[in-house]
Amino acid sequence: MAKQSSMKENMKHTEQTSARDTSVLWTKAELEQALEAARKTAKPAPYVEDWRKTNPDLFPWDRFEDKPESDLREVTLHDPDSLVLFDWGEYADTMRDMLAIAGDDYDAKFLHYHRAKSENPVCVVGKKNSTPRPVEILQKTGGGRVGYDTTLIIVETGAELTVLDRWEAPDQETALVGRTEILLKGGARLNFMQEDQAHASGSVYRRARVRMERDAVLNWTFMTPGAAWHAARLEIFLSGTNTDAHVYGLFAGAGKCRADHRTHQYHSAPNAQSKLTFKTLLAGEAHSVYQGMITVPQQAQKTDAYQQCRNLMLDPNTHADAIPMLEIIADDVKCSHGASIGSLNAEQMFYLRSRGLNYREALTAVAAGFAEEIIQHVPLEAVQESWRELVSKTISKASGTV
Amino acid sequence: MPESKEFNLDLDNYERYGFHDKETSLIKLPKGLSKKVVEEISAFKNEPDWMLKLRLKGLEYFYRKELANWGPDLSGIDWNDIHYYIKPSDRVANDWDAVPKEIRETYDKLGIPEAEKKFLAGVGAQYESEVVYHSLQEQWTKQGVIFLDTDTGLKEYPDLYKEYFGKLIPAGDNKLAALNTAVWSGGSFIYVPKGVHVTIPLQAYFRINAENSGQFERTLIIADEGSTIHYVEGCTAPVYSTDSLHSAVVEIYCKKGAKVRYTTIQNWSKNVYNLVTKRAIAEENATMEWVDCNLGSKVTMKYPSVYLVGRGARADTLSVAYSGSGMHTEAGAKVIHQAPDTTSVIISKSISRGGGRTSYRGLVEVAPNADNCKSTVSCDALLLDDHSRSDTYPYMNIKNDRVELGHEATVSKIGDEQIFYLMSRGISEAEAMTMIVRGFIEPVVKELPMEYALEMNRLIQLQMEGSVG
Numbered sequence: 001m002a003k004q005s006s007m008k009e010n011m012k013h014t015e016q017t018s019a020r021d022t023s024v025l026w027t028k029a030e031l032e033q034a035l036e037a038a039r040k041t042a043k044p045a046p047y048v049e050d051w052r053k054t055n056p057d058l059f060p061w062d063r064f065e066d067k068p069e070s071d072l073r074e075v076t077l078h079d080p081d082s083l084v085l086f087d088w089g090e091y092a093d094t095m096r097d098m099l100a101i102a103g104d105d106y107d108a109k110f111l112h113y114h115r116a117k118s119e120n121p122v123c124v125v126g127k128k129n130s131t132p133r134p135v136e137i138l139q140k141t142g143g144g145r146v147g148y149d150t151t152l153i154i155v156e157t158g159a160e161l162t163v164l165d166r167w168e169a170p171d172q173e174t175a176l177v178g179r180t181e182i183l184l185k186g187g188a189r190l191n192f193m194q195e196d197q198a199h200a201s202g203s204v205y206r207r208a209r210v211r212m213e214r215d216a217v218l219n220w221t222f223m224t225p226g227a228a229w230h231a232a233r234l235e236i237f238l239s240g241t242n243t244d245a246h247v248y249g250l251f252a253g254a255g256k257c258r259a260d261h262r263t264h265q266y267h268s269a270p271n272a273q274s275k276l277t278f279k280t281l282l283a284g285e286a287h288s289v290y291q292g293m294i295t296v297p298q299q300a301q302k303t304d305a306y307q308q309c310r311n312l313m314l315d316p317n318t319h320a321d322a323i324p325m326l327e328i329i330a331d332d333v334k335c336s337h338g339a340s341i342g343s344l345n346a347e348q349m350f351y352l353r354s355r356g357l358n359y360r361e362a363l364t365a366v367a368a369g370f371a372e373e374i375i376q377h378v379p380l381e382a383v384q385e386s387w388r389e390l391v392s393k394t395i396s397k398a399s400g401t402v
Numbered sequence: 403m404p405e406s407k408e409f410n411l412d413l414d415n416y417e418r419y420g421f422h423d424k425e426t427s428l429i430k431l432p433k434g435l436s437k438k439v440v441e442e443i444s445a446f447k448n449e450p451d452w453m454l455k456l457r458l459k460g461l462e463y464f465y466r467k468e469l470a471n472w473g474p475d476l477s478g479i480d481w482n483d484i485h486y487y488i489k490p491s492d493r494v495a496n497d498w499d500a501v502p503k504e505i506r507e508t509y510d511k512l513g514i515p516e517a518e519k520k521f522l523a524g525v526g527a528q529y530e531s532e533v534v535y536h537s538l539q540e541q542w543t544k545q546g547v548i549f550l551d552t553d554t555g556l557k558e559y560p561d562l563y564k565e566y567f568g569k570l571i572p573a574g575d576n577k578l579a580a581l582n583t584a585v586w587s588g589g590s591f592i593y594v595p596k597g598v599h600v601t602i603p604l605q606a607y608f609r610i611n612a613e614n615s616g617q618f619e620r621t622l623i624i625a626d627e628g629s630t631i632h633y634v635e636g637c638t639a640p641v642y643s644t645d646s647l648h649s650a651v652v653e654i655y656c657k658k659g660a661k662v663r664y665t666t667i668q669n670w671s672k673n674v675y676n677l678v679t680k681r682a683i684a685e686e687n688a689t690m691e692w693v694d695c696n697l698g699s700k701v702t703m704k705y706p707s708v709y710l711v712g713r714g715a716r717a718d719t720l721s722v723a724y725s726g727s728g729m730h731t732e733a734g735a736k737v738i739h740q741a742p743d744t745t746s747v748i749i750s751k752s753i754s755r756g757g758g759r760t761s762y763r764g765l766v767e768v769a770p771n772a773d774n775c776k777s778t779v780s781c782d783a784l785l786l787d788d789h790s791r792s793d794t795y796p797y798m799n800i801k802n803d804r805v806e807l808g809h810e811a812t813v814s815k816i817g818d819e820q821i822f823y824l825m826s827r828g829i830s831e832a833e834a835m836t837m838i839v840r841g842f843i844e845p846v847v848k849e850l851p852m853e854y855a856l857e858m859n860r861l862i863q864l865q866m867e868g869s870v871g
Contacts, residue, residue: 049472282803298788313803317770324809326794331785331815339809341800 025096031116038064038112041105050106053289053321054260058229059203060175063146064113073149075122076136095123095152098181098209107233110205114148114177121150121179126161126188134162134191134380143171149178155188155216162191164383172201180208184216186240191379192220195387198227200255206232214240214269218247221378224261225390226253226286231260238265238272238300247276250374252390253286254397260289265307267300276307279374281367281391282318283398289321294335296328303330307337312370314343314363314398367395429489433614434482437461440584443487447553447587450560456568460583463574470576473763474701474730479675484647485615486585488530496537526551526606528619531587542600548593549604552620555591562593566622570653570681570709579679582618582651589619589650594629594660603632603665603851608648610674616647623653625660625688632663634851637670637698645673645700654682656690658712663691667854670699672728678704686712686741693849694721695858696733705763707736710744710772717746720846722858725758725790734763734795735779739772739805750781751843754790761793766800766807773804781811784842 026034044056099121101111124135141147151165167176176196184190196204204227210218224230236245251259265274280288292307311320324337344366352362371391378384429446431439440461444454469476526549527535533551542549548559556563573583590606610617625631637648648670656662662682670676676699682690692706708717719735737746752760762781783792794811816838824834840847840859847858 301788311800313800313805316803318803320798320800322796322798322800322809324794324796324811326783326792326811326813328783328785328793328813329789329791331788331790333785334812334814336810336812337794338811339796339798339807341798341807342805343803 025092025099025120026115034112035116038109038116041109041112043109044106054229054231054258059205060146060173063175064117066145072140072142073119073122074136074138074140075124076138091123091125091154094154094183095121095181098152098183098211099150099179107205107207110177111179111207114150114179117146118148118150118179121152123152123154124161124163126153126155126159126190128156128159134164137163137165139167141167141169141174141176144173146175146177149176151178151180153180153182153190153192155182155184155190157185158187160189162379164193164380166195166197168197169199169202172199173203174199175203176205178204178206180206182208182210184210184212184218186213187215188213189217190219192218193378193380193383194220194222195225196227196230196232197225198230200226200228200257202227203229204231208232209235209237210245211237211239212243212245212272215242216240217243218245219377219379220245220247221374222247222249223387223390224249224251224253224259226251226255226257226259226394228257230258233262233264235264235266236274238267238274239269241269241271243269243272245272245274245276246377247274248374248377249276249278250281250371250387250391251279251288252281252371252394253288254283254394256285258287258289260291262291262293263307264293264295265305267294267296267303267305270300271302272300273304274306277374278309279370280309280311280320281314281371281394282311282320283314283394285315285317285319287319287321290339291323291325292337293325293327294337296330296333296335298329301330301332303333303335305333305335309339310370311339311341312343312367313341314367314395363398364392364395367398368392428491429487430485430612431487433485435461435464435484435486435581435585439486443585443587446487446489449556452564453556456573457584457586460573460580463580464577464584467574467577467580473703474732474761476675476677476701478645478700479647483614483644485612486618487587488612488615489532490529491532491534495535525604526590528588528606528608528617530610530612530615531617533588533590538604545598546595547598547600548591550591552589552591552622553587555622559591559593562624563622566624566653566655568653570655570683571651571679576679578649578677579651582620582649582679585616586618586620586651588617589621589652590623590633591621592623592631592633594625594631596626597628598626599630600632601630603634605634605636608635608637610646610648610670614644614646616649618648619650621650621652623662623664624655625657625662627657628659629657630661632665632851634665634667634854636667637676645675647675648678648699649675650678650680652678652680654680654690656682656684656688656715658686659688660685661689661691663693664706665693665850665854666695667850667857668694668696668698668702672698672700672726674699676702676704678702680704680706681709682707682717683709683711684715684717687714688712689716689718691718692720692735693846694719694733695846695850696721696723696731698729699731700729702731702733704732705734705736705765707738707765708746709738709740710746711740713741713743715741715744717744719746719748719750720849721748721750721762722843722846723750723752723760723762725752725754725760727756727758729758730761731759732761732763734761734765736765737767737777739766739768739775739777742771742773742775744772744775746775746777748777748779749845750779751846752781752783752792753786753839753842754783754792755786757787757789759791759793761795762811763795763797765797766809767798768800768802768805768807770801772802775802775805775807777805777807779809781809782842783811783813784839785813785815
């Protein structure tokens with residue numbers, strides 16, 4: 001499977017993945033076990049606490065049994081020296097660890113199917129002394145099927161990496177079960193941008209985890225454009241001292257779409273900092289569910305953690321659920337969270353209109369400014385632009401009759 | 403300051419409230435729950451048939467329902483090891499001297515009759531399952547205010563009971579409310595007529611004395627249009643080695659323009675499971691205020707809620723929770739905005755130490771038709787050592803875009819700069835800590851009647867002893 005290229009500049013690697021018959025990571029027996037476990041595991045019930053707000057029955061479970069077909073994967077490398085791509089020899093064990101399935105029934109069925117059906121993962125490794133130039137990963141799933149994309153990122157001690165990871169499915173009713181697993185070793189730095197763009201009728205389940213060792217720094221931005229059913233679970237494990245994580249997320253949805261984001265900042269070492277801001281821009285009949293958790297056990301003294309969820313409702317039939325939670329045992333900590341839900345700020349609107357903007361223009365300015373607080377943290381200008389476009393698409397669909 | 407360096411709230415509580423009297427009850431039903439127990443309770447009370455039917459319905463729901471799969475650990479409750487009904491006296495006295503001697507001595511130790519003389523419009527005292535004393539000052543009786551124990555209330559005002567009892571918290575609301583519906587006994591019944599302002603508080607004391615017993619009081623408050631009322635309840639129990647259960651149901655109706663404040667000072671001993679369902683409904687321009695201080699118990703689960711169903715209604719919840727060693731206090735609040743222009747404020751303060759755990763669990767919900775609602779939730783937690791725990795679980799469910807809703811929460815320890823500043827002014831470290839904690843809960847304490855504010859400050863001071871080091 002050694003597909004590493006010797007090209008030195010802006011290498012673009014495109015791969016039409018084949019229907020899966022071999023795997024480097026898992027033995028045939030393990031794959032069969034996974035499939036059996038997937039079939040045996042009950043799908044989450046809509047009345048359990050975790051899924052009470054987002055009906056799991058609306059995900060197209062029956063399509064997990066469809067015959068797999070090929071998907072398209074493109075990875076653009078701007079800096080091939082620092083990376084191992086599709087060639088994980090020495091990393092295989094680390095990757096198996098990263099893709100382990102935890103025994104919780106919240107999403108076990110998704111994860112078993114993912115292991116049984118997914119292609120070999122895209123794995124990006126950042127090595128020391130590399131110039132930190134961006135890597136772009138684009139995975140596409142074709143019409144009406146379920147995609148199983150996997151992105152693994154390992155940043156070696158002291159290395160720095162910038163990754164843009166996108167999944168796209170422009171066709172109707174295409175679904176995704178995606179996994180993102182990130183390991184930041186001592187002092188590693190990662191800029192990570194993520195976007196799952198399904199069709200408005202599509203369904204997405206994304207599980208993303210970051211494990212941070214001593215002194216690691218993370219800047220993670222993500223964008224969720226509206227899909228019919230979108231659930232994402234993002235976990236940040238601050239396992240080393242002095243780690244620093246910044247997470248900025250945005251959900252911009254119009255029409256009949258729903259997104260359920262849950263985030264977990266898990267501090268298990270002292271002196272770490274984590275700041276998370278999640279914003280939603282809701283138009284039409286968009287429904288956002290947000291559940292955030294900060295956990296600070298006893299050993300994680302001197303933690304500085306923050307989590308906020310801001311919801312801007314642009315239409316009367318939008319719906320926002322926010323559940324920001326804290327579980328704190330260490331006492332020498334600064335932990336706080338905030339949540340707000342509301343419509344356009346009347347004073348801001350009045351000010352803009354008194355300067356001659358019409359209602360529509362004022363609404364656009366206020367809503368775009370609201371989203372800008374997330375977008376400004378995106379390190380690549382091209383990505384900023386494309387996210388602004390997604391935001392303005394949502395704003396243009398708001399009736400503005402609030 | 404006393405010289406004891408150890409945290410000695412337990413000791414103090416034991417001395418003041420932890421005594422237990424020789425049991426001299428008239429009737430004590432055997433442990434365990436059955437249809438027969440429910441029927442017997444109803445028969446003792448000579449109840450109308452519909453109440454027995456409601457009790458049996460409650461029992462059915464109790465068997466059928468599961469306990470919540472979230473929140474504190476309730477696995478220590480053995481439903482079959484509890485006395486569901488203990489009758490200590492054969493009638494409700496309204497003259498203090500007529501209360502049986504043993505019970506009177508208990509309440510004398512707690513200082514209740516003096517409190518009545520000085521500050522209160524009326525007092526009720528419940529011992530085990532039954533109310534033993536109830537009285538209301540004449541000036542309020544004359545204006546038509548009713549303050550009775552629930553059993554007498556049911557006998558004298560059956561129509562009001564048929565209309566209001568179990569309507570806000572139906573028999574099948576949750577497992578514990580179902581249990582209360584099945585075996586309820588005692589509690590207060592208050593009716594305030596239109597436009598009457600009861601200017602000094604009414605008060606009830608609840609005490610569990612027997613071991614392995616359950617107290618299931620049931621309180622119903624109806625504040626008619628434009629009236630105001632302030633109700634205060636205090637709870638204590640002796641320290642036994644086995645656990646007791648307190649599972650009350652409180653229903654409050656705030657009619658148009660009425661204002662009700664319900665204050666709780668809960669200081670159960672550390673072997674009481676305190677699992678309470680409290681709910682109020684506020685009509686047009688009515689105000690419901692919960693002032694909720696939870697200082698004791700082994701496990702508390704309490705989420706006083708308000709349904710704002712009339713335009714301009716308002717809900718205020720002020721809550722203080724303290725958890726020491728071996729305690730888990732989960733105190734929260736719920737507000738359901740179902741009408742336009744409604745407002746709610748929730749302020750929660752919690753203090754954890756000695757390995758205790760406090761949690762805030764709250765809900766703010768806004769219905770699609772409830773335009774121009776405002777809601778603010780703020781939760782502050784203090785952790786006084788490195789093995790105590792604080793959790794915040796606020797739920798917000800908003801189906802209307804014309805709202806202003808905010809939630810803020812902080813968790814911290816006492817700031818070194820604050821201590822340093824006070825010490826530089828000549829105050830000892832221990833005093834400085836106590837002052838800061840008092841300042842921390844001040845927004846709630848200042849809302850309490852004076853005697854209770856003093857009591858709260860005293861309790862906090864006791865809790866802070868030995869905290870330096």
